[in-house]
Amino acid sequence: MNEEHPGRAHIDPRLLNLMDETDGLSWLFVDKLKKGDVLEIQTLNTLYTMKVVNPFEGEVLVNSNGKTITEETPAYIWGTTLTGNGNMIKLGKIAVGLRLVIFEGRGQITLSATQEVRVNGEKVLPKSVNPTREP
Numbered sequence: 001m002n003e004e005h006p007g008r009a010h011i012d013p014r015l016l017n018l019m020d021e022t023d024g025l026s027w028l029f030v031d032k033l034k035k036g037d038v039l040e041i042q043t044l045n046t047l048y049t050m051k052v053v054n055p056f057e058g059e060v061l062v063n064s065n066g067k068t069i070t071e072e073t074p075a076y077i078w079g080t081t082l083t084g085n086g087n088m089i090k091l092g093k094i095a096v097g098l099r100l101v102i103f104e105g106r107g108q109i110t111l112s113a114t115q116e117v118r119v120n121g122e123k124v125l126p127k128s129v130n131p132t133r134e135p
Contacts, residue, residue, distance in 0.1 A: 018082050026127050028094040028117055030058050030077050038120055041100060044112040050077070058092055062102065068109060075104035085110065096126045 008016060032055070033039070039050040039060070046066030053059040058077040062069055069075075078101040079091040094100055100111045117125040 015088070018088075022082055022090070022095070022098070025095045025097070026125055027080075027090070028119070028125055030079075030092045030094065031055050033119065040116075040118040040121075041094070041111070041114055042116040042118075043100075043114055046112070048111065050075075060102075062104065069104070073104050075102045077102050078108070080114075081110060094125070 011019075030052075033052045034055065035052055037052045037055075039048075039052065041048040041050065046064050046068075048062055048064045048066075048069070050060040050062045053061060053074075058079075060075055060077060061072050062075045063072045064070070077092070077094070079089040079093050080095050080098045081101050082088045082090065082098065084099050089101055094114060094117055096114050096116065099113055102109050102111070114125075116123060
């Protein structure tokens with residue numbers, strides 16, 4: 001949130017600190033993806049594969065190598081939780097180090113912390129720093 005925003009005066013300083021810390025993160029915006037793109041979200045425990053059905057709604061078909069989702073399942077990407085428990089969500093955004101929240105038929109699922117994100121097999125998060133090349 002902008003340092004000069006008048007609403008800052010009404011927000012708990014601990015939450016302001018959390019919000020400010022996330023401003024410097026690199027984000028993947030779900031609505032910038034295309035129908036048919038394949039997301040691979042590696043969390044601490046599981047690899048989730050999500051085929052984008054409708055990027056503007058966050059609609060995906062999700063599968064994983066974990067225990068919670070074991071077959072292709074319709075779901076929605078809500079966004080990334082800043083607090084870790086499914087509230088205070090940056091809607092439609094994914095960031096490394098934070099927990100992604102999805103919704104599928106059984107309800108809300110908060111994944112463990114995102115470690116890496118690939119789109120169509122290409123790593124997009126965390127962003128790599130290219131080493132300096134000599135001519």
